[in-house]
Amino acid sequence: MLIPLLLLFYGVGNISGSTLPDNSTDMLSLLGFKEAITNDPSGVLSNWNTSIHLCSWNGVWCSPKHPGRVTALNLAGQGLSGTISSSVGNLTFVRTLDLSNNNFSGQMPHLANLQKMQVLNLSFNTLDGIIPNTLTNCSNMRKLDLYTNLLEGAIPPPIGRLRNLVYIDLSRNNLTGIIPASLKNISLLETIYLQRNQLEGSIPDELGQFSNISLMALGANRLSGNIPASLFNLSSLRILELRANLLGGILPSNMGNHLTNLQHLFMGQNMFKGHVPASLGNASMLETIVLQSNNFTGRIPTSLGKLSNLYKLDLELNMLEAKDTEGWKFLDALTNCTALEVLALAENQLQGVIPNSIGSLSNTLRYLVLGGNELSGIVPSCIGNLSGLIQLSLDVNKLTGSISPWIGNLKYLEYLNLGKNRFTGPIPYSIGSLTRLTELYLEKNAFEGHIPPSLGNPPLLLKLDLTYNNLQGTIPWEISNLRQLVYLKLTSNKLTGNIPNALDRCQNLVTIQMDQNFLTGTIPISLGNLKGLSVLNLSHNILSGTIPAVLGDLPLLSKLDLSYNNLQGEIPRIELFRTSVYLEGNRGLCGGVMDLHMPSCPQVSHRKERKSNLTRLLIPIVGFLSLTVLICLIYLVKKTPRRTYLSLLSFGKQFPRVSYKDIAQATGNFSQSNLIGRGSYGSVYKAKLTPVKIQVAIKVFDLEMRWADKSFVSECEILRSIRHRNLLPILTACSTIDYSGNDFKALIYEYMPNGNLDMWLHKKNTAVASKCLSLSQRVNIAVDIANALSYLHHECERSIIHCDLKPMNILLDSDMNAYLGDFGISSLVLESKFASLGHSCPNSLIGLKGTIGYIAPEYAECGNASTYGDVYGFGIVLLEMLTGKRPTDPMFENELNIVNFMEKNFPEQIPHIIDAQLQEECKGFNQERIGQENRFYKCLLSVVQVALSCTHPIPRERMDIREIAIKLQAIRTSYAEATKRDDMLRRRELQCTIELV
Structure with a gap:
């Protein structure tokens, strides 16, 4: 009964506050706060005036016990701009002060007089300066949240005075110095976020004295040295996040013995060495272990098999070994981890035959990544038991033998990479049953036999790479059923017969590589229907006949290689401005433009009599024309300034x-x-x-x-x-x-009738002011530009770096298809490779010719222009498309930028910070389906994940644009299928309703 009564009085205090006695101190303090506001876009402060009692003002709550005294001020997410007036420091009864998610700037006010304050939330603003030492006088504080500001200087050394703190978040600022040892005095502390600052020094041993700590996040700083052993005694700890620091040393062998509640361990991207502690197996609650990108050596401990809740094990990019049966016992042990979904062991020193126990791993396994090791022998057929796999990567090893039909059991497989091994035998027919497959890489092996016609079955296949094998026979016509196919690579095999005439059914084809085979017959005229074709390489075959004239009309063709065949006849018109053409080694070809250096085609001979008559006729005509031309030239020379x-x-x-x-x-x-x-x-x-x-x-x-x-x-x-x-x-x-x-x-x-993307995102053009870009349209635009970049980076004869990715350079046609333009800076980058500018960083000048906000951070440090820089710019464009905010928005200053703003809000807050148009679209979907099942929400988060992977501060950690394009295409396909499925369900529900009526 007590809580309802309190709520009743609380409501009365707000509704009929005009009858309450006034408190001039609190009113003047709030009016002083209002005076410092420079922008109130939502009008939340419109009723803050003396004609209305302050307890009825928006965002203000008063005490039922002390009428007229303000106990809470909550203006979170109102878009307010200005400074936070020091007058709020006079609200001595306030217990909650929440001004988060606004655009406040300037320094933090002094709040030493707020002795009753329990919650201070100033997160998601642009406050700068230092954290005042006087803040530590607020001895009743239980929650302090200053996340994502521009605060600098040291964490106040006397912060330990806040003995009642339960939650502290100072992450995503520009704090420097060391972590204060006085934190040990906050014995009630449960959560501490300090990541994404510039904190230095070692982790204080005193942090191991917290008895209630649940979450400790210190990642992405400059912390160095060893982890104090006391941290591994924190039995209440659930999440320990230390990744991306300079921490090193050998982890204690007993580190897992006392972490009885630890669920998530993130220590990747450091400099740890030695063995992975076997005692981690004693931390029985562990779900996530991420230790990638360190210097760990030795064997993977078998004790990890005791972790029944283990969901993700990422040990990539270390020097871990498995050289014999003993070394592989960890795999036997992991079969006990029934919740395992991700096993990533790529780029280590795993050797020998893959044990049969791999087939006994959990049927929940989704990602198995073993590429870049020294695996050999035959892949055990029991791997087909892992029926839930989405990705299987065994590339860059020394695996041999044939691929058994077991591959057909992996019905959910989307990505299969067996390239760069020593596989032999035929390609299994059963691969064709993988209906979700989007990428298939079998290149650089020794596969033989025919290409199975079943490879034409996977409806979503985007990339098929069978290059450098010993495949024989004809190219099956069924390949033309791959309507989504983008890349078809069959280079360097022993293929014979004709090129399939129906290949033009694959209308998305960008690259066709069939060179270095024994193909015969003529070049199909139907290839001229592939309007998106960019690269066509049919060189080093036995093709005959003439070159189809339609190839010269392909609007996007950039490389045409027909060299070393038996082609003959006159070369059709092919614009060398658009296309690099290679025709050497065809003795029967003639004609064409002079740049091709081909012999002239033989002329039809005339009888001497006719030749003589023609000569007599031409002499006076030529003489007259010559005289006319001479007169015209003289006239033109005189008139040059006006012509x-x-x-x-x-x-x-x-x-x-x-x-x-x-x-x-x-x-x-x-x-x-x-x-x-x-x-x-x-x-x-x-x-x-x-x-x-x-x-x-x-x-x-x-x-x-x-x-x-x-x-x-x-x-x-x-x-x-x-x-x-x-x-x-x-x-x-x-x-x-x-x-x-x-x-x-x-x-x-x-x-381009629909202008550029910038006009649509920021509505400067009245023609688009009333129009909105849906999420589906934004994803389509992202796919188009990713495909364009993938072509520039990987499909051109020489990689081209754009260097100025931004919405203004993305043009939209009448159907909202996107086009990437403006290659002025790109061309300069190419030129800078050959020019001697007398500068230590020849490309840095060019790189900085990009647009502020979209330039990769490494360019500012004299880094050469690279494809990684384009990927970064693309990621920024993706984030701008989702938020509607430019990277140069006033809220992004100093250390706060659009990237870390999105990272902090991911995933829970993303729907609340996206572009207003998308929020409206999201509301419509939320009425249909709430939470993770919301197709809009899932698509949105997937795109954000791609964008954040593009903007990693370390260039080589960014995704390759080819992978980005494929992921975005998969996101688009999944979203479209989910939309179609939901539409069908709604129609069925409507039909049922009609029948009931």
Whole structure:
């Protein structure tokens, strides 16, 4: 009865507060707080005035026992900006002060007078300066949360005075110095978060004196030295997170004996050495062990098999050994871990034959990663018992023998990598039954026999790599059933017969590599239907006939290699501006553009009489034309300042020549009304060019800008050699002089009617102000750009680094397909590889030509431009797409950035901090299904995970863009399937309702 009565009085205090006696001190304090607010977007403080009793003000709670005295001020998540006035320090009755999730800046106020305060939450703001020592006077404090601010300096040494603290979170700041030993005085402490700061020194031995501690997170600092032995006596500890520090030494052999409640252990990315302690097996509650990226040696302890709750064991990137039966006994022991889902042992020194006991691991196992070891012998067929596997990686080992049909038992397998081993025998027919497979890597083995037709069955297969084997026979036509296929790689086998005519059914194909085989017949004309094809390599075969003219019309083709075949006839028109072409070794070919250096095709002979008559006819005509040309040339020379010249670049016949006059007329003499954007080196105009006869976007270079002329030339060089369905299509170029005789350079692209992604995310354009991007559309855009980057990084003859990933460089067509544009900086990066700039970091100048907020952190430290930098920029773009916030938003300053902001909120708070449009969409889904089963929520978190994996501070820890593209495609497919499934369920429910009525 007591709680309901208190709630009744509490409600009365808020509803009829106007009848309560006033307290001028608290009212003046709150009004002083309001005066320091510079922005109140939600109007939460609109009723804070003297005409209404303060106990009825929004966010204010008063005491039933002491009418008119404020006991709680809660304005969390209101978007308030300004500083926190020191007047709040006069609210002496306050017990809870929660101003989290706002945009407060400036320093923390002095709150020493708030002796009754139990909860202080200022997290998710941009407060700077130091944590005041006077805060330690709040002796009744139970929760202190300053997470994600810009606080600096040391943790106050007298923090131990807060003896009633149960929860403290100072993570994601810029705190320096050491961890105070006085923390030992807080005997009630249960949770301590100090990670993501710049704390140094060793972990104090005194931290081992907490008797109630449940969670200790000290990761991502600069802590060094050994872990004090006292920490391993904390029997109440459930989570210990120490990863990404400089900790080292040998872990004590008895470390697990007293950690009786430990559930999650994170100590990866340190410098620990010695053995993995066998005593971890005594920490019976352990669910997660992550010790990757250390220097552990010796055997994996068998005692880990006693952990019945073990869910994840990650020991990758160490020097752990298994050289004999004794060394492999850990695998026998792990068969007792019935909850095991992740076993990651890649990049160690595991040797010999995989024991049969691997087939007795838990049927809950989802990820088995053993690549990069020295495994040999035959893979035991009992591995087929692991029917729940999603990923199986055995690549880069010395495995031999054939793959038994057991592989067909792994019905849930999505990723299978057996590449770079010594497998022999046929490819099992049963692989075709893996209907969820998205990636299949069998390259660099010794597989023989025919390619099984069943490989055409997996409907989601994106990548098929069978290169460098001994496969024979024909390419099965069933491969054309792989409608989602992106990469088909069959290089260096012994394949014969014709190329399947129906291959054009695989409309997503980007790369076809069938070189170094014995293929015969002609090149199918149907390949001309693959409009997304970028790389076609059919070299070193026995193909005959002519080159289909349709190959010259493929809009995205960047590499065509037909060398060393028996092709003959005239070479069709192929634009060398777009495509790198290799045709050598075909003696019967002739003609083509001069750059191919092919012999001219033989002309039909004429009778001498006709030749003589023709000669007599041509002599006067040629003479007349020569005289006319001479007169025209003299006239043009005299009129040069007032005339324009055609493009000086040779684009070939397919690319129309455009003059300065054409461009000036089409843009209304470069009218502001046609200006649609400005870039690093010039302006972009919308126009309708007569020679092109479609609406175009014209990028006019400002040649007074440094590097602009080189950017133009280099961008042309790049665009000449690349072509992909998600790269902005170029139509032609112009290099001439204007009416004043000044140099003029421009590139002409297809016009994108939906503008750029930045306009959609930040709604500056009135045309899109009323439109919203759904989550599905955002994922589609992400997939398109990931595919474009994957092509630039891995499918071009020479890797191309974009260097300026940002929403303004992502263009959208009428169907909301995304295109990556602006290669000005990319081209400079390519040039910098050959230029001598006399600088110790030749690429650093270029790298910093990117856009602030999207530049990878290593570029600021004189790091060379790399594909890792593009991946980082892509991750930032993903986060911006989800939050609607630019990385340069005012809330992101100093150490606070969009990356660590998302990391802290992941996963629980993500739905609350995403873009307002997505929140509205999310509300609709929440009405259908709550929690983890919400397809919107699952898709959202999956994309955030990808984005965070792209923005790791260590470049080599970031995902490869190929893996990113595949993951995003899988997320899109899963979301679409879930949507379709839910729609069907709703229709059934509606039908049942109608029938009942």
